[in-house]
Amino acid sequence: MKPSELRDKNDEELVTLEKDLRDQLIKLSIARATQRMRNSSQLGKLKRDIARIKTIQGERALGLVPTENQGAA
Secondary structure, three states, rough: OOOHHOOOOOHHHHHHHHHHHHHHHHHHHHHHHOOOOOOOOHHHHHHHHHHHHHHHHHHHHHOOOOHEEEEEE
């Protein structure tokens, strides 16, 4: 998922998306452990997407990125 797509989402959507991605990561980790995983590159993609979400949340918490309400002045 592209960072620009993530920045368009609000905080609640990011939290929900992160939770969904973490659930997928757990399922893939279990599949890898039981040797049922077909595409191992998905693990890295999920981890990067989670990191992108956490980065955007951190930027918003520090006020480094203007939110939608701040831009409409």
